[in-house]
Amino acid sequence: DxxxxxxxxxxxxxxxxxxxxxxxxxxxxxxxxxxxQSLDQGLQFLIQYYNGEERxxxxxxxxxxxxxxPDLHSxxxxxxxxxxxSALYFCASNMGSSSYNEQFFGPGTRLTVL
Amino acid sequence: DQQVKQNSPSLSVQEGRISILNCxxxxxxxxxxxxxxxxxxxxxxxxxxISSIKDKNEDGRFTVFLxxxxxxxxxxxxxxxxGDSAVYFCAAIEPGTYKYIFGTGTRxxxxx
Numbered sequence: 523d524x525x526x527x528x529x530x531x532x533x534x535x536x537x538x539x540x541x542x543x544x545x546x547x548x549x550x551x552x553x554x555x556x557x558x559q560s561l562d563q564g565l566q567f568l569i570q571y572y573n574g575e576e577r578x579x580x581x582x583x584x585x586x587x588x589x590x591x592p593d594l595h596s597x598x599x600x601x602x603x604x605x606x607x608s609a610l611y612f613c614a615s616n617m618g619s620s621s622y623n624e625q626f627f628g629p630g631t632r633l634t635v636l
Numbered sequence: 637d638q639q640v641k642q643n644s645p646s647l648s649v650q651e652g653r654i655s656i657l658n659c660x661x662x663x664x665x666x667x668x669x670x671x672x673x674x675x676x677x678x679x680x681x682x683x684x685x686i687s688s689i690k691d692k693n694e695d696g697r698f699t700v701f702l703x704x705x706x707x708x709x710x711x712x713x714x715x716x717x718x719g720d721s722a723v724y725f726c727a728a729i730e731p732g733t734y735k736y737i738f739g740t741g742t743r744x745x746x747x748x
Contacts, residue, residue: 524679524681526679553734555734555736557738562645562740563740564638564640564642564725564738564739564740564741565680565725565727565736565738566738567735567736567737567738570734570735572734577734578733578734578735580735612679612680614679618734621668621729621733621734622668622685622687622729624670624682624685625682625736626682627672627679627680627681628679629677629678629679630678630679
């Protein structure tokens with residue numbers, strides 16, 4: 523158990539809808555990262571937050587947004603969903619004090635868009 | 637364009653033998669690399685890392701080798717055990733950022 527929790531575990535929705543994925547980092551970690559893993563793909567970095575502020579951005583679509591709250595949990599919002607958004611979404615956390623800190627991953631949320 | 641590539645999607649090895657997983661990268665500025673292991677229905681877990689100032693790092697049965705001139709790294713598992721069966725991801729840290737660039741993974745199956 524990495525100490526990172528993600529909810530829900532599974533999500534099934536329809537095209538055009540909006541969903542929110544939630545992540546609670548390990549106790550003491552200030553940084554949260556979001557990744558998308560599509561079928562047969564590696565993990566694609568989406569976005570990073572550090573202590574409530576956006577720190578780094580990857581190939582995150584404009585239809586996607588995220589935020590980190592004062593209690594350090596984070597939410598990833600996906601809107602106007604398309605079939606291609608079906609994927610595993612992982613959250614990871616670490617202290618964030620150095621880019622060389624290993625990241626601890628949650629179990630993921632499997633999103634299916636029908 | 638994939639900056640980190642794992643060209644073997646799968647690998648099967650007999651228990652007790654050596655497993656060698658390979659990873660190539662294109663950006664010569666990458667200076668830190670990590671290997672993660674992933675079991676089904678779980679998130680990736682950190683295995684071992686290496687800085688570009690080293691060419692080898694060892695942790696128990698796991699050794700990572702880095703060849704900077706070839707832009708290649710490999711993970712050796714000796715001896716391989718059935719519990720090592722998982723998907724292994726190689727990752728590099730993009731310099732000046734906090735981004736991990738992951739490869740597509742290699743599925744290792746260790747046969748008893």
